[in-house]
Amino acid sequence: MLVLATLNSQYIHSNLALRYLAGVAREIGERHQVMEFTINDSLDHVMRSIVRAQPDLLAFSCYIWNIEETLKLANNLKKVLPSLTIVAGGPEVSFETVKLMQDHPFIDMAVRGEGEATFRELLLARRQGGDYRGIAGLTWRQGDCIHENPDRELEEDLSRIPLPYGDDPIITDQRIIYYETSRGCPFNCSYCLSSTIRGVRYFPLERVRQEISALAARGVSQIKFVDRSFNCHPRRALELMRFLADLPGETNFHFEIVADALTDEMLELLAGVKKGRFQFEIGVQSINPDTLARINRRQDLGRMAQNIKLLVERRNIHIHLDLIAGLPEEDYQSLAESFNWVYGLQPDYFQLGFLKLLKGTAIREEAPRWDYVYKDYPPYEVLANRWLSYDEISTLKVIDDLLHRYYNSHVFDYTLAYCIPRLFVGNAFRFYEALARFYMAEDLAGRPLRRERLYVILADFLSRVDPENSEQYKQLLILDFVVNNRHLNIPHELGRTTVENQNTRIRAFLEKNKKELAARGAEKTRIEVFPLDILFLAGINQPAPPQPWYPVLFCYEKEKTTLEYIEL
Numbered sequence: 001m002l003v004l005a006t007l008n009s010q011y012i013h014s015n016l017a018l019r020y021l022a023g024v025a026r027e028i029g030e031r032h033q034v035m036e037f038t039i040n041d042s043l044d045h046v047m048r049s050i051v052r053a054q055p056d057l058l059a060f061s062c063y064i065w066n067i068e069e070t071l072k073l074a075n076n077l078k079k080v081l082p083s084l085t086i087v088a089g090g091p092e093v094s095f096e097t098v099k100l101m102q103d104h105p106f107i108d109m110a111v112r113g114e115g116e117a118t119f120r121e122l123l124l125a126r127r128q129g130g131d132y133r134g135i136a137g138l139t140w141r142q143g144d145c146i147h148e149n150p151d152r153e154l155e156e157d158l159s160r161i162p163l164p165y166g167d168d169p170i171i172t173d174q175r176i177i178y179y180e181t182s183r184g185c186p187f188n189c190s191y192c193l194s195s196t197i198r199g200v201r202y203f204p205l206e207r208v209r210q211e212i213s214a215l216a217a218r219g220v221s222q223i224k225f226v227d228r229s230f231n232c233h234p235r236r237a238l239e240l241m242r243f244l245a246d247l248p249g250e251t252n253f254h255f256e257i258v259a260d261a262l263t264d265e266m267l268e269l270l271a272g273v274k275k276g277r278f279q280f281e282i283g284v285q286s287i288n289p290d291t292l293a294r295i296n297r298r299q300d301l302g303r304m305a306q307n308i309k310l311l312v313e314r315r316n317i318h319i320h321l322d323l324i325a326g327l328p329e330e331d332y333q334s335l336a337e338s339f340n341w342v343y344g345l346q347p348d349y350f351q352l353g354f355l356k357l358l359k360g361t362a363i364r365e366e367a368p369r370w371d372y373v374y375k376d377y378p379p380y381e382v383l384a385n386r387w388l389s390y391d392e393i394s395t396l397k398v399i400d401d402l403l404h405r406y407y408n409s410h411v412f413d414y415t416l417a418y419c420i421p422r423l424f425v426g427n428a429f430r431f432y433e434a435l436a437r438f439y440m441a442e443d444l445a446g447r448p449l450r451r452e453r454l455y456v457i458l459a460d461f462l463s464r465v466d467p468e469n470s471e472q473y474k475q476l477l478i479l480d481f482v483v484n485n486r487h488l489n490i491p492h493e494l495g496r497t498t499v500e501n502q503n504t505r506i507r508a509f510l511e512k513n514k515k516e517l518a519a520r521g522a523e524k525t526r527i528e529v530f531p532l533d534i535l536f537l538a539g540i541n542q543p544a545p546p547q548p549w550y551p552v553l554f555c556y557e558k559e560k561t562t563l564e565y566i567e568l
Helices: 016-027 043-053 067-080 097-103 116-127 205-217 234-246 264-271 289-294 301-314 332-344 390-408 413-423 428-441 451-465 467-484 502-512 514-519
Strands: 002-008 032-038 057-061 085-089 109-111 138-142 145-148 177-179 182-185 199-202 222-225 252-257 278-285 318-325 349-354 382-384 524-530 550-556 561-565
Touching: 002 016, 002 043, 002 067, 016 032, 016 057, 016 116, 032 043, 043 067, 057 067, 067 085, 085 116, 097 109, 097 138, 097 145, 109 116, 116 138, 177 205, 205 222, 205 234, 234 264, 234 278, 264 301, 278 301, 278 332, 301 318, 318 332, 332 349, 332 390, 332 428, 349 390, 382 390, 390 428, 390 451, 413 428, 413 451, 413 467, 428 451, 451 467, 467 524, 467 550, 467 561, 502 514, 502 524
Parallel strands: 002 032, 002 057, 057 085, 085 109, 177 222, 222 252, 252 278, 278 318, 318 349
Antiparallel strands: 109 138, 138 145, 182 199, 524 550, 550 561
């Protein structure tokens, strides 16, 4: 019995590699079972589940997020099932493979690189007595000896790769389904594993259409393409985007795209795509020309900015932008400039990532030359280099955390839009840096905090930066809070405003306007009173009511919350 297993980073994720190998097993009639767990699962539970399946061959899919737990698990499984043959594969074992097997004698074999053909030959050789000498891409143990066979040539005809999805029950639940229409990348960025393989190979278009149609028909909620640069072949990408845009159903498609390679035809098509159908992840990484040259990355920043602005303005496609801290030639000030450039584009999601010096990449080989200090265990993340100190990277880590809490959550939008231009002259990096230093000074950095507490902390910070206008910031935070937390009470530290007979007035208003509110289809309504012209501060053009205070009606509709002044 063959068991194909992995530890995913989260339950909602699925493993594409195992499904290709399951396809191999299916084609040659090998009895098999796919078993997926997460790194948060108890290893005792995982081990018990695998032992219960009684495998004689166990193949693990290994990545930077799961390799340490996988090795612990494999070690214990070998103790309980000493005759079990354990095979490791995936990017985390494809480099320095002999050393891995020397350090971990419970690993019997390792499949390097693309594994489908190697795994097929391994299974067939095992049936015929176990002569593995001629299998390219395989490292294997024989007694005390470790043999490393030559590398395998890349499969040029991807139609020979088995179909990964059949009647797999996983696609009836709410997991993300990973899919690829190509392998390889036309670029050669020195920090990326894709740079170790030159050129791009494509799966047949008709195969892609048929399999995606079948997945969408089965109600998959999201298909995430793992193509490194989905639109590197413009005509093919346009054809696929048009096909995906016209598919029935509600499936969301996530792509990694090259923004400056979007053609006018693509932009025209994307303008009409229904909201929620596509989401784009775009790696900016840096705007420093010396950095881009050092990492072998080519991009037209002007064209990139122009295209991203168009996409953001249309609001029908979720836009995710990435930066990488720790790249060569990018010091703290340069990174601040890259940060402000990306922030100014106002993406839906902004991720400040940190360089990982992955096995097999050029940047890892060059690490001593640039004084890189990095974790010598997965994920091999940078600690310092010639341009960034450890203290600076530590501050950037807190900034990244606050970016997720405040910007990416989109529950502070009105407050951030008001205070950053006024208090920090539009310099978003300065705002998040100052907030990070405040968090560190108050010993709040890295602590789990309830959402309500985040509003109070931000009010405290802004009041210290500009005490004269403290009331404005608190009222904007109340506005943000009520927009985004329909069932929660406003934190008392923000100073909620009340007026005489407020509850009676509100009940009378709601009774009087009951039919009109019902016609609007609001799921819930709420009325809050403000002591100042809050909608003006929030940039919402509404005539102020005649009374000396400012009642706002919040209508919580299915996809948005509308705000308007009322007479109370």
